[in-house]
Amino acid sequence: MSLDRQRRRPPARPQPKLKAPHQPLQTAVPQTQQAAPHPQVSELSYDIVLDSVLKVYCTHCEPNYELPWAMTPQRHSTSSAFIIPGRRILTNAHSVEHHTAVRVKKRYSDIKYDAHVIAIGNECDIALLQVDDDEFWQEFEEYHKLGQLLHPGPLPELQDPVRVIGYPSPGNQLGITAGVCSRVEMLHYAHGQGELLAVQIDAAINPGNSGGPVINENLQVIGIAFQSVDPSHADSVGYFIPYSVVDHFLDDISRHKRYTGFPFCGFRWQKMENHYLRRAYGMESSSSGILVTWVAETVDATRVLKKGDVITHMDGVSISNAGTIPFRNGERIDLDYLVTSKFSGDILSVTFQRNGKRHEESYKLSQMGAHSLVQVHDAQHMERRQPEYVVCGGLVFQSLSEPFLRAVYGDSWLYEAPVALIELYYNGAKTRAGRSEVVLLTQILSTACTTGYESDREYFVRIVERLNSKPVNNLHHLAELLDALPSDVRDLRFELDRDTVVIVDRRAALEEERDILRTYCISAPRSLADQKVHTEGNGKCESTD
Known part of the structure; x- marks a missing residue:
């Protein structure tokens, strides 16, 4: 079954086992020979390819989801990037995630230049950088005039030779590994939340290679190196983002002046390979299709499709009972390829059967993940670094996110977190009634209000369902409900999942707020995007002794 979000295993990045070295390309004239006065175009181009690959130095400062009013200690990383026409630099999104400073260095220089992150595409794991210093671009402007900058190439065929260029660790120098194209298919991106086209290769991709170009024999860039498989599970399996996905990312920014993301079809489905299943839904032996099992309430697809519909065609392309469509010569690929080739807001036409009748309709595609209750990434990560939170009477509330x-359950969170939260992570969807987030009671600070609650793990990381009998739709809604309570309300009654209740005195919660903020070094009782921060406390840390 194809979902917009598949089961995510924590990405591991150990060094894969090295294969026997491939024959390297000749990158320089041997010292025993005199260089030709007019080098051939291929030799000049290859040298420029190497010059176009940059080393990225990034300082990261990640939000602290356990103490949302603080940040984690900064860390540093190195990765790879490359220059494309238009004074643009491409790398991976995960290479500059939660960046505070980004610098790039050329292979023949020790000068590091400040770079700005122009756009981040988390779904496709691509980031666009820019350097303002004109000195950085001098020689590349000359290359551009000669048409010698990296240019995109076609999707490789199976067994086509490829080379990965970048700055893998350990080591400081530019490195090159070689291999062949092993497979082309839809793949779950480790940094994203859905499936996009990816190319599997057997060239080594090590930490530090992320963001570097993958080139073909014609010295065309055919993709961006981005992830590999733990060698304990498979030998020499790496992946790169094909340039068709890169083009989608760049076209999206050009069209909309910002990154809007990849689309989601709006429904979940199952295969119809079983004869009796097809018979039960009135399908003829000559027809094929997929069974709609769920339609998101908050997207345009719900206007057209219903659970139990059998979709036979998308944009006129026939869908097999296994949910695949034709792809290149003699190959087939998951139908999500057709959907993700479009943009959010584009129109998708569908042909489907309902109660034995054929229908042809169309609807507008929504953004991947826009319907989900649990977000994989902070939607405002480019403008905002602090997680949203609300503190009330020592109770700390946050939204559920990956x-x-x-942060709370570690790299094995898929297996350590409560089943109810994992179920919401996979299948939780926004509703027309207004629920758009899962609000959690994440911790209870020790105060007079919370005596008896604060030491009991039973109350930690629990779903908040209602406040004084009113459903809680999201964290902003919780803050609004707290503000809108009549002045004569005495108790704040938080109804949690599993029929658990936490009650605190409203007046005591307000009176203790300043002391709580001072004691726990909390700058403000609320931090909410697009909302003026409520500041009652003075933000100073003072001893309670």
Whole structure:
């Protein structure tokens, strides 16, 4: 079954086992020979290819989801990037995630230049950088006039030779590994939340290679190196993002002046390979298709499709009972390829059967992940670094997200987190009634209000369902409900999952707020995007002794 979000295993990045070295390309004239006065175009181009590959130095400062009013200690990383026409630099999104400073260095220089992150595409794991210093671009402007900068190439065929260029660790120098194209298919991106086209290769991709170009024999860039498989599970399996996905990312920015993301079809489905299943839904032996099992409430697809529909065609392309469509010569690929080739807001036409009748309709595609209750990434990560939170009477409330699960339960969060939260992570969807987030009671600070609650793990990381009998739709809604309570309300009654209740005195919660903020070094009782921060406390840390 194809979902917009598949089961995510924590990405591991150990060095894969090295294969026998491939024959390297000749990158320079041997010292025993005199260089030709007019080098051939291929020799000049290859040297420029190497010059176009940069080393990225990034300082990261990640949000602290366990203490959302603080940040984690900064860390540093190195990765790879490359220059494309238009004074643009491409790398991976995960290479500059939560960046505070980004610098790039050329292979023949020790000068590091400040770079700005122009756009981040988390779904496709691509980031666009820019350097303002004109000195950095001088020689590349000359290359551009000669048409010698890296240019995109076609999707490789199976067994086509490829080379990965970058700055893998350990080591400081530019490195090159070689291999062949092993497979082309839809793949779950480790940094994203859905499946996009990816190319499997057997060239080594090590830490530090992320963001570097993958080139073909014609010295064309055919993709961006981005992830590999733990060698304990498979030998010499690496992946790169094909340039068709890169083009989608760049076209999206050009069209909309910002990155809007990849689309989601709006429904979940199952295969119809079983004869009796097809018979039960009135399908003829000559027809094929997929069975709709769920339609998101908050997307345009719900206007057209219903659970139990059998979709036979998308944009006129026939869908097999296994959910695949034709792809290149003699190959087939998951139908998500057709959907993700479009843009959010584009129109998708569908042909389907319902109660034995054929229908042809169309609807507008929504953004991947826009319907989900649990976000994989902070939607405002480019403008905002602090997680949203609300503190009330020593109770700390946050929204459920993958970064929160990872912070609290570690890299094995898929297996350590409560089943109810994992179920919401996979299948939780926004509703027309207004629920758009899962609000959690994440911790209870020790105060007079919370005596009896604060030491009991039963109350930690629990789903908040209602406040004084009113459903809680999201964290902003919780803050609004707290503000809108009549002045004569005495108790704040938080109804949690599993029929658990936490009650605190409203007046005591307000009176203790300043002391709570001072004691726990919390700058403000609330931090909410697009909302003026409520500041009651003075933000100073003072001893309670």
